[in-house]
Amino acid sequence: MRAPTPVHRGATDALGALIAAPLLATAALVTLLPTSFLGGGTRSWWRRGDNRGDALAAKDAAAEAFYELDSAQREVRISVEMIEAVEDSPAAHRAVAEFATLSQRVDEASHAYIEAVDAHDLTSEELDAGAAARARRELTKVCDELRGVKADLDRFAGTLAPLLERAEAELSRLVPAVDRAKQALLGATEALDAARALGLRADDLAARLAALAPELTKLNQGAGVHGVRDTLRRAEEVHTAAEAIRGEAARLPERAREIDRRLASLRTRTEALANRAQTVDPVLSELRRRYTVSCWQDLQQVPERAAHAIEQARAKLEEAARARAEQRWPDATAQLATVRALLNDADEAVSGAASRLQALNEVAKDPSAEVERTRFALRDAQRLAMAGRSTPDPRHAVPLDRAVSRVDLAVAALEEGRHPDYWHFLTEMAAIRRTAGEVVAAIREDLAAGR
Template identity: 65%
Template sequence: MTATPPQPESPSMPRAHRPPQVSAAVRDALTLMSLPLVAVLALPAAFAGGGTRRWFGGRAESQRAEAQAAKDAAAAAFYELDTAQRDLRISIETIAAVDDSPAARRAAADFEALGHRIDEASHRYINAVDAHDLDRDDLEASAASHARTELTRAKDELGRVKQDLDRFADGLGPLLGKAETQLARLAPAVERARQSLLAASNALDTVRGSGLRADDLAARLAALAPELTKLNQGAGQHGVPQTLERAERVAREAEAIRAEAERLPERAAEIDHRLVSLRTRAQALTTRAGQVEPVLSELRRRFTLACWQDLQHVPGQAAETVRQAELKLTEAQAARDAQRWPDATALLSTARALLNSTDEAVSAAGDRLQRLNAVQKDPQQEIDRTRFAIRDAQRLAMAGRHTPDPRHARPLDDSVGRLERAIATLDGRHPDYWHFLTETEAVRQTVARVVAQIREERGGAAGH
């Protein structure tokens, strides 16, 4: 329906015929009646200034804006605290996965306590946000002011907890650094263990291809299979420290197996060489042992009983030890043929020790005759040698002193007397030259100990 608009008044029209004057309200109503319905419905929004919110004046809107700003600031503080807590939780979990020390356990407990404070501050913030609808049309200035106060208080509490959280995080530096170092070592350590096991397996295959069985090494490598399974299961199941220790141990053992496997051909050749060498030596000692009896005969003929009686057992002992050594060499050959390398090595060492003792015993007889011949011909050389050692020690004891230290002077004086008594034993019809030689040797050993003591004491005093 369309209304006829009022006609303009004509100046020539008589007043009685002019249309009656209408008020402004009537004109507005008529205007509305002439507009489409959609336009009419849209007009109230235009009259309200483009929004649906009621207008309560500038103060209310100002308080609403301040409250909204406080809400935004609190939201930012909440987000920062939540982010910091998430980051720190990762650090705590990293430490807990690696470190079971009292310090690490205290850090976890302190973080849990901080978590309770964070929860309380977060609940206070959420409650403040839920309690105030800042988008309400009829929000009053007092309500907006109250909302701003509560939201600001919640923001301040979130900020204080964040500061405490930051200080706590700063204190975790040493623990976190240690944990991160172990974690950084974990993957390379596990990979080294795997590569070491692979290298050991390849080395064993190569050795077996050359005809050597290496059964003991194969058994040691097989024993590492359960350890490899645990490494593959990961640190999440077995713990970082335990996995790291296991990886390093597996790598060491696998490397030792690889090295022994690669050296096995050389070891077999070395055992073969030692077998030949020790057999040759046993044969030579058998020949030398047969020469001991003539030496003993000469000692018996020219010197007193005391000079040779301790050598009487040498021929029989030499024959027995050589026989034992040859038996061990036979056993070592059998072990080598069976490729029992540790047994072969141990048996060769035993045979070598037996031959060494035989060599010493056989040599003792010849050395005895040689020394007795020398002292019988010229005992003065032995006397002069011993006296020189005593005089040299006496000069050292007196160096820088007016009187010698009794701890040094007494054994040196005793050595002088002991030497004179040994010399006196040469005056008889049948001198005990061996007793004389052992006495002079004992005197020189005593003098050498005194000299070493003096030098040690003076060296220590100079150091201070």
Template identity: 65%
Template sequence: MALALLPLPLLALALPAAFAGGGTRRWFGGRGESMRADAQAAKDAAAAAFYELDTAQRDLRISIETIVAVDSTPAAQRAVSDFEAIGRRIDEVSHQYISAVDAHDLDRDDLEASVAARARTQLTQAKGELDKARGDLERFQQGLGPLLDKAETQLARLAPSVERARQTLLAASNALDAVRGAGLKADDLAARLAALGPELTKLNQGAGQHGVPETLRRADRVLRDAEAVRAEAERLPERAAETDRRLVSLRTRAQALTTRSGQVEPILSELRRRFTVACWQDLQRVPDQAAENVRQAEVKLGEARQAREEQRWPDATSLLSTVRALLNATDEAVSAAGDRLQRLNAVSKDPQQEIERTRFAIRDAQRLAMAGRQTPEQRHARPLDESVARLDRAVSSLEGRHPDWWHFLTETEAVRQTVARVVSQIREERGQGA
């Protein structure tokens, strides 16, 4: 924002006239001498008022320049416009004062009493206008408080912010040199650091060329980006070590899953021999799927190892995450076959335990639904009654020579889940009511 500041010739021009005196003169005593003294006193008072106004205007001009250097908001623009208007008013009263001083030579020997009286009146009036202008200036200055505080705060931040940005850039450069010395390339970090070079150049050019707000924003941005590079560079050796550990760990896990996958086929054979098709048909593809997952994991491990050697860290991390997901899926599938056989063996030997476990859950929920009530809420009673009927149907399905034990287990588990939802709903409603 361009600010047309007022020239300051007034004080220099006015003071010699305001305080001029000396020389020899003849005094005629009496009323004339008294009027001359009163006029001189008025002149001195007006000169003092003019000096105080000039000083206040100079101080306020510094404040306005501080605001302009930092702030380009509409509020700051209004402050500049208002200051210029006050400046024009100060020009007017200053001209009135200077004219009054120039109009009367109070040192003349033949100064008439009427002239001295007129001079006193004009000078007293000029002083009043100067005092009024200074009052307006002081009130305006008080209103600048928030804008000036904001501007001074930003200016106080400027040098420390720029210096912190420079120091952080230096720290990032040193950290990058250290990891390169350890044999790590860190090309991506080097490119990010190099991209900050033009920004550092602009910081060095200073706020005079780019403005205080933009320089502060640039310093903050350089600080943030350089700090990120520094932190990543310092973590890079640990990242490399962690990548190496994960490569070894996932390789070992893949080998272990290869061994475990070989145990699925005997489990499926026993399931086929002892239980109905419905109990094991969804597990038919587990051996093939496990083998395929392990094969894909081995391929991805090889790619991850290559990325590690080339120090493509994001690629290595992504590939290792893929390997982990494949091995997790394989682990779950292989475990599911063994768990299925174990659960079917247990329930086929003693189905009563599963039945009682489910009935206990239903009864417990029914007691909770009836607590403090003569009749339960229908939204609670209905799903519990349906759960009783569903359990009875599941128990009835066990009759016959070859019951579907897996269907029985999935039904009892579904009943318990329904009951658990009803219990949660009751407790939540009663908790809200409390």
């Protein structure tokens, strides 16, 4: 190849300069442009990806803490509501108040979580590194708050164990108590039906049973509507009332038979007493003839008193019979009780006149038996007063000494009088024996007390 001539060399150099100039300019331009423009990436670009991932992880952790706290709160709320429904103790009230405070903290932490999540769109392509970092920090803080509240909630739940045990024990009583109440109502209904089948209306029992219907409705509505405590109380009250109705209904046939027996018995007794009352006038006649006025004066009203009582008894028997026919059992029972009281009063009056005559006849024939009976009571009291003592207690000796004197005076009055007051003598002897009995009772009381 021919060597270039100087002309050729100049041309070649010029051409090379022309080619090299654009290349140098391009190289210079490249050095001036940002690397990110060339596709190589900058440090802030690749760190943006890490911040987004951290923020998303923080968001996931916060969401998990939020749901865990929400679940824990629901569980604890169920426990607290059960305690509140069953327990009425100061400890239960404190637990309810503490849970209300914790629930407020839960609400605040949850609200902060929701605000933090809504404040940051981590899926946005426009999310820069700073925003992602802020989102991560806020979500991490919220997550820590949620977990802290849950820890406090868990600790609180642990303190509820004793209250829960008592509440569960009460709840375990609820279903059996309601069942017992319903069974008692069924038993009362069946007993009432059985009584009615025998022709017994039992209207009062039916009314009492009907009055329990609203309570049965509330029992069926359950503790969810009326509370555990009120439901338990209502079940016990219904059970007691229904059992009472059932018992009375079951006894109703026997009650009717008993009233019939008492009606017949009291009618017989009334007629027998009316016949006995006719003997009072002859008794009074003999008393007037043989004894002083003081022996019979207080018996003058006996015939009239007995006749009036018997007349009232007959009227009450008729009222009792009408009440029995109308099945007004309480009225019939009350009327029969009045009849019995009237007959007892008349019987006492009639018997008193006959007993007075007998007692006066006996003491008029031989007063020594009455005197000996009284002296025996006094000697017995005196022996007890001297037991273990060289001298008796004046509290006991004085009334006994007076009683001995009274016996002597009563005997002397009986022996000296032309018309002895035997009734005064008898009442005086009875009074002296009562005095002796009172002294004996006082001595025994002192011995029992160690005096």
